[in-house]
Amino acid sequence: MDKPLTYAEVGATREGPLPAGYAHVYRDARLGEGRTTYDKAVDGLFHWRMHRAAGLSLRDDPGPAATGVDVALRLLFLTIPCRVVYTVDEPQRRGFGYGTLPGHPESGEEAFFVVLKDDGEVRFQLRAFSRPANFLVRLGNPVAQQVQRYATDRYVKAMQQISR
Template sequence: MRRGSFQEGTVDYAAVGATQAADLMGYPPEKSIPAEASWRIGSGEARFTTSADTLLSWAPLRGAGLRVSDVRPASGPMYSGVSFDAEGAPVAPSRLEADQRFDADGTPYVGAGTTIRVHGRVKGLRADAQLRVISVTEEPRRVGYALGTVDGSVVSGEESFAVDWRDNDEVWFTVRAFDRPVAAVYRLLPPLVRRRRRELFQGYLRAVSPLFASPS
């Protein structure tokens, strides 16, 4: 099992780890709009392993039409920071010694403390941002991570991705998020935040679910 997380104070919002809270949808961080969705994407160990690898190689973001660049892993072989339990409550700091992995293009996989830039548009509106991986979980039946905004985004907040291989052998993909509008258009028209989030969720699903895989 591998768990890692990045320290608070490195992102542009206060509620670090709130996507892990069970009551996110009912009690989101102040002035934020919460969202969550889960999809059954298959069953069995092979599906879980493949989906977990897809998740850790930034595929969800690319599936949403975003270009990932300037991937900068946290410096040093060891990383320590705040962690969260299953209910989203902070626990004692932990340390993680991560073996760096790379995708076919040489891009580093997701790792705690990694900073990335994304570029693109969602529903015609700019979606450029700098993001940081604030936590990573790699367990025998669960893999996931959370991304927090650092600067330059039209919204401020966090989103988490997880693939679970459940006891009934089903594999599920879950995304949870909260967004506080930053750009003027989103502050003036809050429904656009929800529309943006729905579009992102569908893009993430396209990347992870075999139902959307391109024919060979």
């Protein structure tokens, strides 16, 4: 944890409004029903299976997601360094948020939650805020926004597969 996060609003994806000055992403998708679906989804999320199923690789095995864990995700030639800044461990809601480290093309935070509703429905929720981390990414911001939407769609599909 020697590298500082690249944004100030650490933990802002946990709940409440996302900070101004960033692009915001919200997603809430149905995964299925019941405790077994919930448990599979939580396990897949915390053991990085969602990321792998979405097409990312991990440069090193960081172990399960936990506060303070650094993870270097890879997509093609791009390294995407992040740090888990918090976890949520409630009886019917589990997840974590990670923030960007130097070298990440964006600056901000992304959070993933698996929720077991009172009626047994299982939901996957994603909240994120980001902005380009440098001039070159700012120039390609329309492309970067498309990549973010694509990644979000891949995360949802991955969680739907994992939780079956």
